[in-house]
Amino acid sequence: MIFLFKKLTNRSKNPFKSITMKKIRLIIQREYLSRVKKRSFIIMTILGPVLMASIWIVPFFLATMSDEKKVVSVVDETGVFVDKFESTAKILFVYETDLEKSRADLTKEKYSAVLYICKPTNSIPDHAMLYYSDKSPGIITQSYISNAMQTILKNNLLINAHNISKEDFDLINRTNIKLNTEDIRTGKKSYTEIKTALGIFSGILIYFFIFMYGAQVMRGVIEEKTSRIVEVIISSVKPFQLMMGKIVGIALVGLTQFALWILLTFFIITSLQIAKPDVFKSPKTEQAFDAGQKIPSADQIQLQKLQNQEIKEMLTGIFEIDYGLMILQFLFYFLAGYLLYASLFASIGAAVDSEADTQQFMLPITIPLLFAIIMSNFVINNPDGPVAFWLSIIPLTSPIIMMVRIPFGVPVEQVYLSMGLLILGFIATTWVAGRIYRTGILMYGKKVSYRELWKWLRY
Amino acid sequence: MYLFSAHNITKNYAAHTALKNVSIDVSAQTIFGLLGPNGAGKTSLIRIINQITAPDEGELYFNGEKLKPHHISLIGYLPEERGLYKKMKVGEQALYLAQLKGVPKAEALKKLKYWFEKFEILDWWNKKVEELSKGMQQKIQFIVTILHEPKLLIFDEPFSGFDPINVNLLKEEILNLRNNGATIIFSTHNMESVEELCDNIALINKAEKILDGKVHEIKNTYKANIFEIGYNKQEINFNEIVPQSYEILSDIHQNGISKIQIKIPADEMPNQLIKYLIPHMEMHSFNEILPSMNDIFIQKVNEQKQKSF
Structure with a gap:
């Protein structure tokens, strides 16, 4: 027996490091698998892409969805608007002269609404009545009618009252300034709108991820503490190893979910594109050509060309961005930002007895993240300013702010500085959190204050 | 040879001292009782043995070597505050915890099947822990705790939450484990089980060890020379029979049996007492009343309380 025992101790002495690694790997594995197998993870993984895809798809569907065609009877006492309204796929304008007859027809549901334009007190008509029965016309119908009236009135004033020639009038209508920006070193256009959208989007995504997975770390720690399994586990592994195993395991869950979301979103969109290609045609085009039974005017064709050109430029702008690099940077800031905060979340979980007690300690975590999100609007407007610089260097805000800045191009040395400081920040918070964690995890039934935490730090 | 020794362990927390110069020696293949009232420092000592926390002063030895992290796999620990992951399946969880102790997966699986069969709980394997009662969870x-066949087992209040049948099952297993070579440190308030199971004890109170030794030796040290005599019912005036230095503690007549307890002076022999009594009664039994561990425990703790006043 003693011989066997000696052999055992000797064997475990040398490969001690690898045994530790094995245990951490076990913890990571459990944390990962127990979450990935959960129903909520599977639901989120499916629901996420459906939501994301629906952001793309729903507007297309809505545009093509034909609800009931509305018939609006126009009773115009001024004569300016007669035959001028443009009927669309959704609204058909008919012109009547007798208001009372129209109103009677309205109650018989022949019309959806009656538009009555009375003789103006001065020369220019400035108000109109829209009568309806039972169903009030929607805000879209209302604004369409009032916009149409204004355009008709303006055109009428310009052409008739001020004697502007038809050519001049068309020219005035066609003015449209497109401001292009270009980097003189690379000759690339800048596509500010796309970069703004991309920057804000990735910033929010990081904010969202840090909170979502950070909270999972915290909840996991609380679960271990309240179920009292933690004492069994830390008699096998060091508290720090348990904490890091949990943090890394959940990071992998996050990466898995992220990857699945991208894959599934891509899959849903492409399969829909293949199944129903007509849905993805620009809805504007159809509507414009569908408008009434009229052949589109030269004006409309011109407008259409302009729109098409804009879309094309948008697309080149989207393809111009170096996505490979951006995704790499995103992954770095997501991971490092998450690691920085996750250990803080873990230490909060260790310090409290239940989730209800976490509120008071959440503030120091919430504030820098929320501050970063609020400041990202400011940073977008001035992506190279001193505020943008400092916030993207300081580790607590840099994961969000740097992601906002990156689409606009950030000097390499700033990126490296920010990354280096973020890694240092992560080491610092993990060190601090580890000390709070290892004391807190064995502390029960004690209302913990910040002063108490400070004491734990110095044990 | 001692399997485990702790020398002069001191542990201070910010507000109080948990352990002050505590030493224990645990011989191989014995059951060692770690006794003490709540908050005495037992759990602190156990955590130090498990290397969950480190002592401020003092040394720990495992099988003659200094206690090192790699000894963890040779120690099994059942904490007083114990729990399991509620949402995890029983088998999966047992496998995980065994692997954390360093048992290879295949071996752990084989051993778990053996124990689950022995405890007749094999059909729980795929149940979630939250579906089990507290007693069932305790079995798991x-x-x-014992699956990785540790040399040293530490049980902190192992019987709390068990019904009497399972307490017996557990006691049997604990004795089996010792007979098969394990050394056991056993922390409890339950003095009855201490007398039944423990070979040696240490009594800790207010961070200090106030008593230790073999259970039967301690009982002998604290015996008060009290004897109980059973006799058939008759009116006897004991004060006339025994000398004045003998103290009559009680004389009870119940259900047709009479019992009397007499305390004799420390330098007298029990034979002398019998000699006094025999001519006057029909004697049915003669026993020495040894103090229970419970009495000794209370006595020692109270003594220390009075000292500190």
Whole structure:
């Protein structure tokens, strides 16, 4: 027996490091698998892409969805608007002269609404009545009618009252300034709108991820503490190893979910594109050509060309961005930002007895993240300013702010500085959190204050 | 040879001292009782043995070597505050905890099947822990604690939450484990089980060890020379029979049996007492009343309380 025992101790002495690694790997594995197998993870993984895809798809569907065609009877006492309204796929304008007859027809549901334009007190008509029965016309119908009236009135004033020639009038209508920006070193256009959208989007995504997975770390720690399994586990592994195993395991869950979301979103969109290609045609085009039974005017064709050109430029702008690099940077800031905060979340979980007690300690975590999100609007407007610089260097805000800045191009040395400081920040918070964690995890039934935490730090 | 020794362990927390110069020696293949009232420092000592926390002063030895992290796999620990992951399946969880102790997966699986069969709980394997009662969970925790066949087992209040049948099952297993070579440190308030199971004890109170030694030796040290005599019912005036230095503690007549307890002076022999009594009664039994561990425990703790006043 003693011989066997000696052999055992000797064997475990040398490969001690690898045994530790094995245990951490076990913890990571459990944390990962127990979450990935959960129903909520599977639901989120499916629901996420459906939501994301629906952001793309729903507007297309809505545009093509034909609800009931509305018939609006126009009773115009001024004569300016007669035959001028443009009927669309959704609204058909008919012109009547007798208001009372129209109103009677309205109650018989022949019309959806009656538009009555009375003789103006001065020369220019400035108000109109829209009568309806039972169903009030929607805000879209209302604004369409009032916009149409204004355009008709303006055109009428310009052409008739001020004697502007038809050519001049068309020219005035066609003015449209497109401001292009270009980097003189690379000759690339800048596509500010796309970069703004991309920057804000990735910033929010990081904010969202840090909170979502950070909270999972915290909840996991609380679960271990309240179920009292933690004492069994830390008699096998060091508290720090348990904490890091949990943090890394959940990071992998996050990466898995992220990857699945991208894959599934891509899959849903492409399969829909293949199944129903007509849905993805620009809805504007159809509507414009569908408008009434009229052949589109030269004006409309011109407008259409302009729109098409804009879309094309948008697309080149989207393809111009170096996505490979951006995704790499995103992954770095997501991971490092998450690691920085996750250990803080873990230490909060260790310090409290239940989730209800976490509120008071959440503030120091919430504030820098929320501050970063609020400041990202400011940073977008001035992506190279001193505020943008400092916030993207300081580790607590840099994961969000740097992601906002990156689409606009950030000097390499700033990126490296920010990354280096973020890694240092992560080491610092993990060190601090580890000390709070290892004391807190064995502390029960004690209302913990910040002063108490400070004491734990110095044990 | 001692399997485990702790020399002069001191542990201070910010507000109080948990352990002050505590030493214990645990011989191989014995059951060692770690006794003491709540908050005495037992759990602090156990955590130090498990290397969950480190002592401020003092040394720990495992089988003659200094206690090192790699000894963890040779120690099994069943904490007083114990739990399991509620949402995890029983088998999966037991396997995980065994692997954390360093048992290879295949071996752990084989051993778990053996123990689950022995405890007749094999059909729980795929149940979630939250579906089990507290007692059922305790069984699983017990199995997980001993699965890696540790040389040193530490049980902190192992019987709390068990019904009497399972307490007996557990006691039997604990004795089996010792007979098969394990050394056991056993922390409890339950003095009855201490007398039944423990070979040696240490009594800790207010961070200090106030008593230790072999259970039967301690009982002998604290015996008060009290004897109980059973006799058939008759009116006897004991004060006339025994000398004045003998103290009559009680004389009870119940259900047709009479029992009397007499305390004799420390330098007298029990034979002398019998000699006094025999001519006057029909004697049915003669026993020495040894103090229970419970009495000794209370006596020692109270003595210390008075000292500190």
